[in-house]
Amino acid sequence: MKKKKTVSTKKGHTLWKKAKQIIPGGNQLLSKRSEMFLPNGWPSYYSKAKGVEVWDLDGNKFIDMSIMGVGSSLLGYSDPDVNKAVKKAIDNGVVSTLNAPEEVELAEMLCKIHPWAKMVRYARSGGEALAIAIRIARAFSGKDKIAFCGYHGWSDWYLSTNLSDDKNLDGHLLPGLEPRGVPRGLKGTMFPFHYNKISELEDIVEKYGKEIGVIVLEPMKGEEPKDDFLKKVRALADKTGAVLVFDEVTIGWKMTFGGAHLLYGVNPDIAVFAKAISNGFAMATIIGTREVMQAAQTTFISSTNWTERLGPVAALATLKKMKRLNVAKKLQDVGVKVKKIWNRQAIKHGLLITIGGLSPLSNFIFKYGDRHQALKTLFIQEMLQRGFLASNMVFVSYAHTDAILNKYEKAVDEVFKILKSALDTNTVEKRLKGPVAHTGFARLN
Numbered sequence: 001m002k003k004k005k006t007v008s009t010k011k012g013h014t015l016w017k018k019a020k021q022i023i024p025g026g027n028q029l030l031s032k033r034s035e036m037f038l039p040n041g042w043p044s045y046y047s048k049a050k051g052v053e054v055w056d057l058d059g060n061k062f063i064d065m066s067i068m069g070v071g072s073s074l075l076g077y078s079d080p081d082v083n084k085a086v087k088k089a090i091d092n093g094v095v096s097t098l099n100a101p102e103e104v105e106l107a108e109m110l111c112k113i114h115p116w117a118k119m120v121r122y123a124r125s126g127g128e129a130l131a132i133a134i135r136i137a138r139a140f141s142g143k144d145k146i147a148f149c150g151y152h153g154w155s156d157w158y159l160s161t162n163l164s165d166d167k168n169l170d171g172h173l174l175p176g177l178e179p180r181g182v183p184r185g186l187k188g189t190m191f192p193f194h195y196n197k198i199s200e201l202e203d204i205v206e207k208y209g210k211e212i213g214v215i216v217l218e219p220m221k222g223e224e225p226k227d228d229f230l231k232k233v234r235a236l237a238d239k240t241g242a243v244l245v246f247d248e249v250t251i252g253w254k255m256t257f258g259g260a261h262l263l264y265g266v267n268p269d270i271a272v273f274a275k276a277i278s279n280g281f282a283m284a285t286i287i288g289t290r291e292v293m294q295a296a297q298t299t300f301i302s303s304t305n306w307t308e309r310l311g312p313v314a315a316l317a318t319l320k321k322m323k324r325l326n327v328a329k330k331l332q333d334v335g336v337k338v339k340k341i342w343n344r345q346a347i348k349h350g351l352l353i354t355i356g357g358l359s360p361l362s363n364f365i366f367k368y369g370d371r372h373q374a375l376k377t378l379f380i381q382e383m384l385q386r387g388f389l390a391s392n393m394v395f396v397s398y399a400h401t402d403a404i405l406n407k408y409e410k411a412v413d414e415v416f417k418i419l420k421s422a423l424d425t426n427t428v429e430k431r432l433k434g435p436v437a438h439t440g441f442a443r444l445n
């Protein structure tokens with residue numbers, strides 16, 4: 001693929017600069033900040049997105065080989081079948097004094113896919129759904145203390161982890177996060193453990209025993225469970241009487257149709273889904289056993305916009321289509337192909353990389369110590385010039401066809417060659433047109 005005229009992102013960059021003056025942080029999601037990709041050069045805004053193609057404000061069209069709307073669109077952007085269902089719902093009214101019947105149909109579908117679950121509540125984003133799950137779990141157990149692993153949103157309950165030690169969230173969210181604005185009264189309620197490190201959870205249980213009311217984690221986090229990790233977590237939850245919550249916000253629907261926990265035969269008491277469940281429309285679900293979910297009737301959990309119609313309608317259309325197309329299987333295949341491309345091209349150009357992550361959420365690290373971030377920035381800069389929104393992490397979708405992957409490989413070939421030459425001539429930083437990208441959530445790398 002030949003590098004054509006320079007891709008200009010001036011309009012997008014100008015708007016991003018303006019946004020930062022009027023919206024603290026520029027937007028509502030750290031992972032979509034332009035600085036996370038290419039400070040001063042990222043297109044920042046889209047005018048249209050379809051399949052894996054994204055049009056920016058400057059008239060450029062890119063292929064998304066990065067985080068695909070942060071894993072929210074497994075069918076590809078603006079899926080025609082989901083859109084059709086949503087448009088019909090818009091014409092019939094998205095809200096009224098009465099409830100949307102689709103809520104019941106979706107609840108039945110989710111309980112059928114996860115037979116251990118008997119009741120369902122809804123929200124509209126992952127973080128708020130986790131907050132609801134934690135409230136229900138605490139209401140049920142009557143205990144405040146939570147053992148957790150991984151990232152679970154922006155709420156007070158989660159960030160309070162760092163009230164005891166501002167290193168507690170290192171390796172789960174961002175290093176050294178200060179829990180400003182989080183009530184100090186929550187101190188001492190959160191206890192972190194790492195994925196596949198059952199001894200860390202055992203130590204927490206040993207120390208606090210039946211004081212632990214909730215154990216929350218992603219059933220798969222960057223890797224598969226080893227040595228019956230999930231079974232052992234379940235056993236510890238049973239031993240302490242803690243409610244076990246699986247956060248499927250990111251991993252759900254990607255490994256199999258339904259929660260990733262279905263692959264391991266370990267049932268939680270609550271599972272939470274968002275993002276991919278509705279292919280980009282705002283929707284989140286909290287599913288659970290009847291016994292635990294009934295606690296939602298003992299604590300006030302209620303919001304007007306959790307009753308709007310588009311979320312459940314989009315989720316029903318998305319789930320039906322994902323099942324019909326066996327999307328999870330295709331995501332595994334595409335992820336494996338993407339990893340092979342990186343591997344092939346790295347070997348071809350003598351570039352040292354480490355490839356990791358579960359196939360649908362693959363990533364690579366440049367094995368050059370603290371130069372990784374500068375190399376990643378140069379990779380993004382050069383891929384952008386070749387028509388790709390790229391990063392060192394790819395969230396794959398059903399719309400990533402072989403033809404798209406072939407184009408991608410050609411561009412990676414050209415860009416890895418440039419990176420190797422930049423390393424050999426010690427010109428990585430010199431070749432950057434702007435600053436090095438900021439580092440983000442540890443889970444994204």
Ligand SMILES: Cc1ncc(COP(=O)(O)O)c(C=O)c1O
Pocket residue numbers: 125126127128130150151152153154218247248249250251274275
């Ligand atoms: C595992 C997990 N839980 C919760 C969240 C928060 O979801 P949201 O960004 O929809 O609030 C995320 C988002 O990345 C996540 O990956």
